[in-house]
Amino acid sequence: MTDFILEPTYEIIPVQLEYGAEEFFWETPFETLTEIITWWENKEDLDIYKNDVMDILGEGVIRPITTDLEYDLFYKLCSHSVNLMIDDNYSSYLIYQGKRYHHKGIKYYPFMNFIFSNDIDLSGF
Numbered sequence: 001m002t003d004f005i006l007e008p009t010y011e012i013i014p015v016q017l018e019y020g021a022e023e024f025f026w027e028t029p030f031e032t033l034t035e036i037i038t039w040w041e042n043k044e045d046l047d048i049y050k051n052d053v054m055d056i057l058g059e060g061v062i063r064p065i066t067t068d069l070e071y072d073l074f075y076k077l078c079s080h081s082v083n084l085m086i087d088d089n090y091s092s093y094l095i096y097q098g099k100r101y102h103h104k105g106i107k108y109y110p111f112m113n114f115i116f117s118n119d120i121d122l123s124g125f
Contacts, residue, residue, distance in 0.1 A: 014074045014083045015057075017048055019091075023074060025063040026084070036082055037094065043103040046092040056086060 013026045013036070030036045039058075046056055054062065065071055077083065086092045094101040 012063075012077070013081070014077045015062075016083070016085045017053065018087055019085065023065055023071075025065065025070075025074065026057060027061040027063060028057075029059040033082065033096070037096070037101055040084075040094040040101055040103055044105040045089060046086055046103050046105065047088045048086055049088060053086070 011028055011031065013028055014023065015026045016023050028036065030039065043056070045051060048056065065074055082094060082096045084092075084094050089103075089105050089107045092103060092106075
C-alpha cells in the first residue's frame, strides 16, 4: 500500500455523521482554517435528525467514499487536518489538532458541561 504524504487541506474535509455511521468527503467553499472555524462557530443548528445534511453544510459538494483507498485517505485526513462530526446540537463538533470547536447553537446535557470545555486537551486521544 502506498503511504500518503498529506498537507493540511481546508477545501476537502472528512465528515462523519452519527459518530461514523456515515462518512464522506465534503468539498468546501473555504480556503483557510479561519474561514472554516468561523463558519462552524456561527452555526445555529446542526441537528441531522431535523435538517438535511446539505442544509447544514450549505455550499460545497458531498463525495461518498467508495473504495478502500478512499477510506485510507479519509482516516489520514482525520488525523492531519480539520474534520467534522455532525450528530445533533449536543454532540456535533469540529476537531483540529486535538481541539474541539463547538457551534453557536450547542446544547449541553445538564450533568456534562465540563466534558465539552475547549480547555480539555484531546491530542492524546
